[in-house]
Amino acid sequence: MTKIKNYIDGESKEPSSDEWLDNYNPSTGEVYSKIAKSTQEDVENAYQAAKEAFPSWSNTTLEKRSKMLLRIADLIEANLDKLAEAEAKDNGKPFSLARAVDIPRASANFRFFGNAITQFASEAHESVGLNTMNFTMRSPIGVVGCISPWNLPLYLFTWKVAPAIAAGNCVVAKPSEVTPMTAYLLGEILTEAGLPKGVLNIVHGTGPETGQAIVAHQHIKAISFTGGTTTGEHIARTAAPMFKKLSLELGGKNPNLIFADCNYEKMLATTVKSSFANQGQICLCGSRIYVEEAIASRFKKDFVEKVSKLKIGNPFDEDTNLGALVSKEHLEKVENYIEIAKNEGGTVLFGGKRVSVKNFENGYYLQPTVIEVEDNNCRIQQEEVFGPVVTIMTFRDEAEALQLANNVKYGLSATVWTNNLNRTMLLSKQLEAGIVWVNTWLNRDLRTPFGGMKDSGVGREGGFEALRFFTEPKNVCITY
Numbered sequence: 117m118t119k120i121k122n123y124i125d126g127e128s129k130e131p132s133s134d135e136w137l138d139n140y141n142p143s144t145g146e147v148y149s150k151i152a153k154s155t156q157e158d159v160e161n162a163y164q165a166a167k168e169a170f171p172s173w174s175n176t177t178l179e180k181r182s183k184m185l186l187r188i189a190d191l192i193e194a195n196l197d198k199l200a201e202a203e204a205k206d207n208g209k210p211f212s213l214a215r216a217v218d219i220p221r222a223s224a225n226f227r228f229f230g231n232a233i234t235q236f237a238s239e240a241h242e243s244v245g246l247n248t249m250n251f252t253m254r255s256p257i258g259v260v261g262c263i264s265p266w267n268l269p270l271y272l273f274t275w276k277v278a279p280a281i282a283a284g285n286c287v288v289a290k291p292s293e294v295t296p297m298t299a300y301l302l303g304e305i306l307t308e309a310g311l312p313k314g315v316l317n318i319v320h321g322t323g324p325e326t327g328q329a330i331v332a333h334q335h336i337k338a339i340s341f342t343g344g345t346t347t348g349e350h351i352a353r354t355a356a357p358m359f360k361k362l363s364l365e366l367g368g369k370n371p372n373l374i375f376a377d378c379n380y381e382k383m384l385a386t387t388v389k390s391s392f393a394n395q396g397q398i399c400l401c402g403s404r405i406y407v408e409e410a411i412a413s414r415f416k417k418d419f420v421e422k423v424s425k426l427k428i429g430n431p432f433d434e435d436t437n438l439g440a441l442v443s444k445e446h447l448e449k450v451e452n453y454i455e456i457a458k459n460e461g462g463t464v465l466f467g468g469k470r471v472s473v474k475n476f477e478n479g480y481y482l483q484p485t486v487i488e489v490e491d492n493n494c495r496i497q498q499e500e501v502f503g504p505v506v507t508i509m510t511f512r513d514e515a516e517a518l519q520l521a522n523n524v525k526y527g528l529s530a531t532v533w534t535n536n537l538n539r540t541m542l543l544s545k546q547l548e549a550g551i552v553w554v555n556t557w558l559n560r561d562l563r564t565p566f567g568g569m570k571d572s573g574v575g576r577e578g579g580f581e582a583l584r585f586f587t588e589p590k591n592v593c594i595t596y
């Protein structure tokens with residue numbers, strides 16, 4: 117059975133405790149590999165390797181750093197099938213999705229930041245009339261920590277580590293213990309690319325033990341975290357008194373506002389995706405659908421019809437639309453939310469049941485589920501489910517739509533379907549979300565700021581925002 121070992125100082129290393137966690141294949145329900153259960157000692161070893169590598173890496177020319185990131189990007193691309201297969205097996209997502217989205221995006225992350233670092237510039241301010249010139253230096257922070265979740269495993273892992281090393285930092289990174297396989301395989305790619313030892317160290321293990329050891333480490337000066345809001349809160353509590361730089365990308369409960377004047381067919385096709393892509397396990401999924409009364413009954417009928425045609429099955433079948441949920445615990449959590457919704461008066465318009473897939477009877481499959489609700493304050497409207505479950509509510513007018521959309525603690529993304537320009541502008545301004553998509557969804561330009569407001573996080577990733585996060589500014593003021 118494959119052992120997912122740590123990648124420390126450029127080498128594959130067993131955990132110091134010799135303890136291993138089970139790694140499940142969610143599409144079969146079987147344990148198929150073992151994961152290093154790293155302790156504080158392993159994190160310390162990773163830190164020491166990163167610290168040793170830092171003086172040289174931070175002084176490596178931008179051209180050389182850039183070339184290294186581009187080489188890693190090329191190697192991810194060259195291993196597309198192998199990585200996509202590993203991702204589908206580890207996470208339960210359709211192989212076709214991993215091949216078309218997750219792995220190309222992981223490669224794009226390295227390519228993007230490999231190029232971006234060559235264009236990253238600091239500012240100068242001349243105090244005119246005072247014979248004074250200020251310029252700002254931006255230096256890498258040192259050793260930084262990156263912690264990522266299970267839903268888009270390699271995609272989100274690389275979204276953090278690529279800008280961190282591009283900016284000249286050395287990294288101690290931890291992927292989710294639920295889906296560690298592709299981060300493990302990335303270690304082999306880093307060696308093949310010739311990344312200097314210690315620049316990027318990957319430790320595996322649980323959040324409360326390995327993750328906590330990274331966050332609480334006295335000399336790891338910045339933490340970039342993506343995961344649940346409760347975990348983010350815990351991390352902030354540990355890191356804030358140590359004055360660490362923090363970037364927190366947390367949960368969402370994103371509204372999808374559908375107005376009668378929209379391009380109906382485009383909206384319908386995209387709304388199926390924004391509801392159920394990756395089994396609804398994307399932080400940006402539009403899990404709360406609000407539809408204008410005038411088209412509500414038509415929409416419900418058409419939406420349910422389209423959803424009923426989605427194929428749930430083996431992630432490796434070409435026509436599979438939804439694979440397995442990531443774990444048994446997660447499947448049970450999602451089912452529990454469906455029960456809560458029913459008990460609170462919700463009406464299941466479609467789905468809600470487990471699916472038994474031939475030859476994969478022990479996998480964690482669930483029907484895409486559509487629930488109509490009337491009360492925006494019920495738990496299914498307020499809490500993140502993070503699975504193949506969407507709710508539908510109707511609204512009368514723009515003001516009501518806005519009020520319903522903003523009435524949650526989260527503020528990650530929002531989608532608006534309309535062809536009215538004034539409404540587009542007003543809603544874009546007033547929606548409490550870090551990202552607003554109008555007549556589109558999951559449309560990403562990597563230069564744009566990415567992140568949420570309210571309980572969806574602190575800080576922004578993407579483009580120069582990420583490079584700013586991973587550098588420390590210093591102003592130098594000179595008079596002449």
Ligand code: NAD
Binds near residue numbers: 290367
């Ligand atoms: P999680 O918070 O349980 O775990 C995320 C990571 O944090 C894992 O690597 C985990 O091991 C680690 N961790 C857990 N406890 C820790 C601790 N005490 N100290 C340090 N590290 C710890 O989240 P998850 O279940 O893996 O992912 C799902 C969540 O992630 C959802 O809430 C989803 O919305 C969110 N998410 C957000 C974004 C975004 O960009 N805003 C993107 C993807 C997922």
